Amino acid sequence: MSDLACQRRTSAALALLAGLLCLLLIVGVRPRDAEGRAQSGAADVAVPRFPLRADRHQLDRPTHDGAFFDVIGRRSALFGYEHRSIEAWIYPLKILDDFSLSFRLEGYPVEIQGSDIMASIRARPESTTLTYAHAAFRVEQIMFAPIDEQGVVVLLDVESVLPLTITASFRPRLRLMWPATSMTSSIGWDAGAHVYTLSEETGRYAGVIGCPYARDISVMPYQEEPRDVPNRFVIEVAPDLLRTRRIPIVIAGSVEGRAAARLAHDRIVRSVQTQYERTADHYEALERETIAVTTPDDRLNTAFEWAKVGLDKGVATNPLLGTGLLAGFRTSGESERPGFAWFFGRDALWTTLATNAEGDFATTRTALAFLRRFQRADGKIPHEISQSAPLVSWFDRYPYPWASADATPLYVIAHADYWRASGDREFLDQAWPSVVSAYRFSAATDTDGNGLIENTNVGHGWVEGGALYPPHEEMYLQGLWVAASHAVADLAAVMNDSSLASTAAAAAERARGAMERAYWQPDRGFYAFATALPRSSAAQAEAGPNRARRQDRLDALRDARLIDEDTVLPAVPLWFGTARDDRAQSEIDHLGAAAIATDWGQRLLSNSSALYDPLSYHYGSVWPLFTGWTAMGAYRYGRPHVGYQALMANALLTFPGALGYVTELLSGDFATPFGRSSHHQIWS
Incomplete structure (x- = not known):
C-alpha cells in the first residue's frame, strides 16, 4: 500500500473516531457499575440534601x-x-x-x-x-x-x-x-x-x-x-x-x-x-387556615394540632370510587385490608363535626358529597364501602354496606352542622333532596309509632355484635334521632319548607319525651342501654374473663324488654343537649365515675356490670371516641371537671403509641391498645 493510501485511511479513521466522540458527547456516556452495567439515570435523578421543614409541632x-x-x-x-x-x-x-x-x-x-x-x-x-x-x-x-x-x-x-x-x-x-x-x-x-x-x-x-x-x-x-x-x-x-x-x-x-x-x-x-x-x-396551609388553640398546657396545644393532621390524613382518593374519608389505619398482616381504611359512613359523619369546628369545610363537603353519591334510593346512607367495591357486587351481594342504622340520621345532623358553621347555601341547595330522603328513611323506621326509631330490620346502632346484640331501640340511636329532627327543622326553615320544619320539630319533641320515658332509671340515676325484643334463647357469652358470670347475666336478660346496663352511650344525647338537665347531671356523675372513666378514657360498659369484659371489643374496652362524647356532653351541661378529665385523657394518647395519632380502642383495665386496634383512627 502506498504512503498516500495509508495517510488517507488514517485520516478517515481519525475522522470516524472524532465523529463518534462528538456523538458520545451529544448523547452522553453513562457510568457503569462494578459489573459493567450502566447506572441508568442515577446522576439525572440524584436528590440533593434539601432542607426538611422545621415544624414547631x-x-x-x-x-x-x-x-x-x-x-x-x-x-x-x-x-x-x-x-x-x-x-x-x-x-x-x-x-x-x-x-x-x-x-x-x-x-x-x-x-x-x-x-x-x-x-x-x-x-x-x-x-x-x-x-x-x-x-x-x-x-x-x-x-x-x-x-x-x-x-x-x-x-x-x-x-x-x-x-x-x-x-x-x-x-x-x-x-x-x-x-x-x-x-x-x-x-x-x-x-x-x-x-x-x-x-x-x-x-x-x-x-x-x-x-x-x-x-x-x-x-x-x-x-x-x-x-x-x-x-x-x-x-x-x-x-x-x-x-x-x-x-x-x-x-x-x-x-x-x-x-x-x-x-x-x-x-x-x-x-x-x-x-x-x-x-x-x-400541612402548613392546614395549620394556617384552620382554628388553633393556645392554652397553658403545651401538651394540649400540640395534641390539638396533631388531631387536625390526623383527620386530614383520612381524606383519600380512590381511582375507582372518588374522594372521601377513610376510617382508620393499621397494617394488613395476612389480610387484604389495612385496618379500617375503607369509606365508613358513620365514621366520616362523626368526623365532619370536627372538620366543621376547625373550619376545614372542604373536607366536610368532600365527605358528604361522597356519601351522597352512594345513598340508596330509599334514602339510607351506607355503613361501609370497600376500596375495591366497584370490582364486585358490593352493594347487592354483601351484608356490610347497609349494616348500620345510625349513619342515616348522622348524615342529616352533619349537614345541619355544616350549614351552621359555614353558611354555604349553594351546597345546601345541592344536598337538600338527599337530606330530606335520609330523614324520611329514618322516620319510617319507627314502625310501632312510639316515637323511637328502631334497630330491628334496619341495622345496628353502636353495638354491632356480641352479648347485647341485637337491641330493638338503642338509646344512642334516639339521641341521634332527636338531633336529626332538630336539624331538619332548622334546615327546612332555611329552605322555606314550613310544613317539614313544623313536622320535624314536633318529631323531635315527641322523640325526646319517648326517650326519657323509655330509658331513664330513676332508682339508679342513669339511662338504660336499649329496649329489646324477646329472644328464643339466651345470648351466649364470649370467651374471656368471668365467662360464667357473664352467662348468668345473659340468661337473666333473655326475656327482658329493657337492657338496663350502665354504658357510655347516653353521652351522645348529652352532646346534642337533648336530655333533661337534672337527669343529665346524674348521668354525668356516672360517666365521670371510676366504673366508666379510666385515666386513659371512658369504657363502653361499667366495670361493675356482670357483663363487663376488659378484652371485649364492645363490652369493656375504652374508645377515645366515647371519651370525646363524654367531654362534649359534660361541657354542654356545665360540668367542666368531667369534661376536662376526658379531654386530657384523649390528648395524652397522642404521644405514647402511634406518634402523633390516637388509637381506636384500648383495654378497659390497662392503658394498652388492643392488638386489633386501628392505631390511627380518624374519629379518635
Whole structure:
C-alpha cells in the first residue's frame, strides 16, 4: 500500500473516531457499575440534601418495639411498626410488604439488621423519619407520601466512616383490597432503569419499585417449587456523593396498567424535592387556615394540632370510587385490608363535626358529597364501602354496606352542622333532596309509632355484635334521632319548607319525651342501654374473663324488654343537649365515675356490670371516641371537671403509641391498645 493510501485511511479513521466522540458527547456516556452495567439515570435523578421543614409541632422520641407508624397521602400510604417491617399501598392495591433495611460495612462481614439498630422516630405532618444508629454510621430513613400522587418516597440520608452497602428486602404482593379477588402477580427487574415492575395476568394492575442506585440480588427459585421469598436489592454509593445527596426509593402503582405505574414512578423520582415541598406546604396551609388553640398546657396545644393532621390524613382518593374519608389505619398482616381504611359512613359523619369546628369545610363537603353519591334510593346512607367495591357486587351481594342504622340520621345532623358553621347555601341547595330522603328513611323506621326509631330490620346502632346484640331501640340511636329532627327543622326553615320544619320539630319533641320515658332509671340515676325484643334463647357469652358470670347475666336478660346496663352511650344525647338537665347531671356523675372513666378514657360498659369484659371489643374496652362524647356532653351541661378529665385523657394518647395519632380502642383495665386496634383512627 502506498504512503498516500495509508495517510488517507488514517485520516478517515481519525475522522470516524472524532465523529463518534462528538456523538458520545451529544448523547452522553453513562457510568457503569462494578459489573459493567450502566447506572441508568442515577446522576439525572440524584436528590440533593434539601432542607426538611422545621415544624414547631414536630414529635421526637426513642423507638418503641411494636409501636405503629404511618405515612399517608391522598392516594398512597406506608404502614409499619417500629423495629419491624413496612407495607406499601397505592389505593386500592397493596404493592409490597415485609420491607426492611440491613447494612454491611467494608471489611466487616457481619450483616447488621436495621431492626436491631433503629434508635429514634421523628414525626412531622408531612413525613416520618426513622434513624438507624451504629458506631460507624448513621442512616435516616425519611418517608413521605406525596399529597396527591400514586406513590410513596423513602429517602436515605447516610453518614458513614467506612464504605457502606445498604440492602433493601421486600415481598412483592400486588393485591387488591378485600373482597376483590387477588391476582397472581409476577415481578421483573429492569437493570438499565433500576426498577422492579409488578404485573398480573390481566395487565390492569401494576406496581413499580425503583431506586436509581439499586442492583438486584434476588435469588428466585425458578427450578423449584414456588416459594414466598423476598426480593432484595443493594445500594452502593460513593461516599463523596452521600455528602451532598440522598438516596431515593420510590414505590408507585396504578389500576391502569404498567405504563401508568411507570409514569407515576418516573414523575415522582424526578421531582422528589418538589413533591416534598408541595406536601409540606399542604400541612402548613392546614395549620394556617384552620382554628388553633393556645392554652397553658403545651401538651394540649400540640395534641390539638396533631388531631387536625390526623383527620386530614383520612381524606383519600380512590381511582375507582372518588374522594372521601377513610376510617382508620393499621397494617394488613395476612389480610387484604389495612385496618379500617375503607369509606365508613358513620365514621366520616362523626368526623365532619370536627372538620366543621376547625373550619376545614372542604373536607366536610368532600365527605358528604361522597356519601351522597352512594345513598340508596330509599334514602339510607351506607355503613361501609370497600376500596375495591366497584370490582364486585358490593352493594347487592354483601351484608356490610347497609349494616348500620345510625349513619342515616348522622348524615342529616352533619349537614345541619355544616350549614351552621359555614353558611354555604349553594351546597345546601345541592344536598337538600338527599337530606330530606335520609330523614324520611329514618322516620319510617319507627314502625310501632312510639316515637323511637328502631334497630330491628334496619341495622345496628353502636353495638354491632356480641352479648347485647341485637337491641330493638338503642338509646344512642334516639339521641341521634332527636338531633336529626332538630336539624331538619332548622334546615327546612332555611329552605322555606314550613310544613317539614313544623313536622320535624314536633318529631323531635315527641322523640325526646319517648326517650326519657323509655330509658331513664330513676332508682339508679342513669339511662338504660336499649329496649329489646324477646329472644328464643339466651345470648351466649364470649370467651374471656368471668365467662360464667357473664352467662348468668345473659340468661337473666333473655326475656327482658329493657337492657338496663350502665354504658357510655347516653353521652351522645348529652352532646346534642337533648336530655333533661337534672337527669343529665346524674348521668354525668356516672360517666365521670371510676366504673366508666379510666385515666386513659371512658369504657363502653361499667366495670361493675356482670357483663363487663376488659378484652371485649364492645363490652369493656375504652374508645377515645366515647371519651370525646363524654367531654362534649359534660361541657354542654356545665360540668367542666368531667369534661376536662376526658379531654386530657384523649390528648395524652397522642404521644405514647402511634406518634402523633390516637388509637381506636384500648383495654378497659390497662392503658394498652388492643392488638386489633386501628392505631390511627380518624374519629379518635
